[in-house]
Amino acid sequence: MHSSCRIVFMGTPEFAVPSLKALAAAGHRIVLAVTQPDRPAGRGRKLEASAVKRAALEMGIPVFQPKSIHLPESVRMLSEAKADLFVVAAFGQILKPVVLSIPAQGAINVHASLLPRYRGPAPVQWAIIRREAETGVTIMQMNEGLDTGDVLSTATVGIDATDTGQSLLERLSHVGADLLVETIRNYDRLKPLAVAQDHTQASYAPMLKKSDGRINWAKSAEDIDALIRGTIPWPGAYTSMNGKRLKVFRAKPETGLLDAPPGTVLRSPSDELWIAAANRPISLLEVQIESGRRMPIGMFLKGHPVPAGLVLS
Structure with missing residues (x-):
């Protein structure tokens, strides 16, 4: 042409x-x-x-x-x-x-x-x-x-x-x-x-819905990490903590043995938040609680202590 x-x-x-x-x-x-x-x-x-x-x-x-x-x-x-x-x-x-x-x-x-x-x-x-x-x-x-x-x-x-x-x-x-x-x-x-x-x-990639962002803790840590990254900027990945929506912006699969069901908060270093996935722990790095600000996990935990054993859904 x-x-x-x-x-x-x-x-x-x-x-x-x-x-x-x-x-x-x-x-x-x-x-x-x-x-x-x-x-x-x-x-x-x-x-x-x-x-x-x-x-x-x-x-x-x-x-x-x-x-x-x-x-x-x-x-x-x-x-x-x-x-x-x-x-x-x-x-x-x-x-x-x-x-x-x-x-x-x-x-x-x-x-x-x-x-x-x-x-x-x-x-x-x-x-x-x-x-x-x-x-x-x-x-x-x-x-x-x-x-x-x-x-x-x-x-x-x-x-x-x-x-x-x-x-x-x-x-x-x-x-x-x-x-x-x-x-x-x-x-x-x-x-x-x-x-x-x-x-x-052929495969199909439908329009994302809000519900596509819900984290299923029964999946592998790698799948959860991929969901978190793939849903940025919309609809964003989220879970439920004590009845409140917790948005997750960054996470990292960790190595370690699991002794708890998926979604359970694990014992972890003081300024980290590790959750049990299907195959290994995943560490949440940046979050935002409902009606709160987006913040790094260390800062979040100072204002919102999260006990080990709590289950996210």
Whole structure:
């Protein structure tokens, strides 16, 4: 494809912003940025613009926020943009054929997994929770399925033992932006070589629910650690202590013998809090009790002594 093409960009969260900026930096003309409507956020439930809307306005790109991309006025607006290509990155609405057929060169998607694994809205979080060693980014040709299109290019990224949903998503957003620019540069060559996904190998990464953050102490210490990291920044991992919700932000599997059922507070060094998991103890490093502040465990224990033998649920 020629070095400058007309692009309609569709994206919503922070993950999509590096792709938007990289396309502009590569000399492409972003004729329209399409993003989700402003949503209530924070304690005051004030309407908040998406990360893509904020970035697009700073860049002087017109913004369009349809309730549905398939309404007749949305389809008309997209048609009038006369785009060579639609580029989609975590937009939040599935595109039907009426929209996919508009751009001359089709529509491509930046997805934060190695497809066909982890299709769906939360691939990064589930890859950590399920303790994958690596993940990556796939650029695919869009069809009307959910992340089922032919693969144009991929980049693999290792998952570190300290990665959170937030840190890994941030890293993948930049890898994805670079891969996107390179894929569009070689689009004419890559398009006929696009590889159909093996649907028998597909797995799904559903949207996380609040309840997905509840710690099951009957799992291994490694699984619990992965859940804690994978649910950052949302919904966050939590347990129940004396009837109050205790959020856990960081933990570390320890070595040691267990002589107590899962969830039991173990005898541990004075400024540490060790809990029995299925296979070994896990040490909680940073927590927040309901209506309290987030704090390192040593500071927390000064104000909230936790006796050995107490059971968390």
